[in-house]
Amino acid sequence: MAAALGFRFLDAESRELEPIPENLPELADIQSPSVELSLAPVDVACDVKNPLLGPRGATRVYGPQKGLRNEAEAVYLERALSRLADVTARIFGRDERDVPGAGAAGGLGFGLMTFCRAKMLPGFELVANLVGLEAAVAPCGPGAHWRREPGSPDTRGESPGWGGGLGPEGSPTGHRVRWTGRGRGPCRSSYPFWMNCWRSPSWNRG
DSSP states (O other): TTTTTEEEETTTTSOOSSSSSGGGGOOEEEEEEOOOOOOOOOOOEEEOOOOSTTTTSIIIIIIGGGGSSHHHHHHHHHHHHHHHHHHHHHHHHHHOSOOOOOTGGGGHHHHHHHOOOOOOEOOOHHHHHTTTTTHHHHGGTTOOOOOOOOTTGGGGOSSOOOOOTTTTSOOOOOOBBOOOOEEEEEEEEOOOTTTOOOSSSTTTOO
């Protein structure tokens, strides 16, 4: 991604490196595009919280999903990403490796924050704001709340989203939401694919 934007990756002899993970351990410098980038603000919908490195980082958590074959490859890739983080921190004056979401999509979250100054936002929050979800659920009335669906993913923060902060005062919020394919009560006709609604925690109409 960074190479496509015009960034050049150089070794200690100022030779340009092909921008692939195999070459990252040799990275010594990064040359910014010759033409200054004028990027619009970048908001990234990200529902994982992984940092770039470590036991919960991109290599250890997502590497096996992406074809990582053995421990030797994992060690090499972790070292490569660590080198990238060290060099970008020195050049750009900020270190994004530990920011939640940096490890998303094999480290693309880190790249977006580092090279595009992107802002990482929970996917549910971003979409809810765009579609006006808070106003849409108002007809559910006091006590409407989200139900955490059994079996919805918990690990790594990877989930369809959060209902936190949208419920009326006094209602439980912060539970994970799963699109159930149908609605209940007043929400059935307006947003039937988003949620189940109840009138109180003790009366589960779902």
